Amino acid sequence: MANLDKITRLAMECGFDKTAPGMYDLNDIDLNKVKVLGEGTKHDTCASTASKRKVTPSAGTIGFVEQAGVCHAFTPDGRCVSLFKTLYTNACQHDCQYCPNATSSTNSKIFSYTPEELAKITIALYRHNSIEGLFLSSGVSGREEIIMEQMLDSVRLLRQKYNFQGYIHLKILPGTSLDHIKQAVDLVDRVSLNVESPSKSHMSEMSHTKDYECDILRRQGYVRDSMEKRGLPAGQTTQFVVGASCETDKEIFDSMLYEYDEMKVKRAYFAAFSSVPGTGFEGRPSQPRWRENKLYNIDWLHRVYGFENSEIDLAFDDAGFLQKKDPKLTIAQNLIAKPLDPNTASAEELLRVPGIGPISATNIVRHRQKERIYKREQLKKMGVRVNHARLFIKLNGWADTDLGRWC
Ligand code: SF4
Known part of the structure; x- marks a missing residue:
């Protein structure tokens, strides 16, 4: 069952009275709202959803990470937790040309939670054992300060009224004040502010209302500074929309480095641009x-x-x-002039060979202290993906120009 269907079914089942007596009257919940606001977050990545497998969601599909409603994240201690993933509101004053929530979009039927409503639904789902935390994002309807305050109110209710100490990932809205950012850092486990594009000029192609330097970069700097002073268990993250504004991968890479070095983001995420009917970029090809x-x-x-x-x-x-x-293969083809002997190459050199990762490079260095490496079976046992590595290493003096001799 799709995540979102599950969430709405659970919301309906709960009336939530079975798990939280008196907490919620079924009639109070607009299930369509739960569904639309859950659906609104589907392009936002909270953990890497990169997958090479082609999966078509259908009835009975489980574990499919691209559907809205529930996402997964890794806590600072390495646990994977499922999160109730939702927008606070899908109304937005910004005009991001790829976004179905933008003012210019013809899609939106507008919904919004109240802080109490969102907190109760989260707690009820938690007590129902369906989620372990919350991923809260939002459109910016009216002044960002008002929506940010309401999102923070939801989190405060969870933390203080319902004593919920589980994992919370909170979106920082573009243009949020320093004061609200400090409050967020004190309350939640992770915050994120999506940079979306690698430069001011690319951002201005995507949105006429968001100021790249003021609304995004300056606020990320506020998060970094607040984080350094007050701590934030899971740090801040960001996301790029890939291919919305004709930017190159190299531009994204350079911007990613800036995000890691200057903004101290813990992770950068990437979401391939997907053309949505009714948005400004509906004619552009999906990536x-x-x-x-x-x-x-x-x-x-x-x-x-x-x-x-x-x-x-x-x-x-x-x-x-x-x-x-594989980019590592392209790099190796440009970097490795001659096949390497695993008995003599350094760990750093070995790590540059496709099919050899940090663990297998370490295994090779340890193994050769005890025994000479002379056949591919040894490499396989050390975790080397020999079919990937064979063009870049040699055994017994032979490289893989002749597989028969590469024993
Ligand atoms: S700020 Fe832009 S991307 Fe975010 S909800 Fe508003 S229109 Fe969409």
């Missing part, structure tokens, strides 16, 4: 999911493998785009 996946690949090479930026630059073509093939 393939593989483009999003390749950006996650280079993010991984940067954050986890510790590749130099100059090395990652080798993955881009002359126009600044990533190819459909």
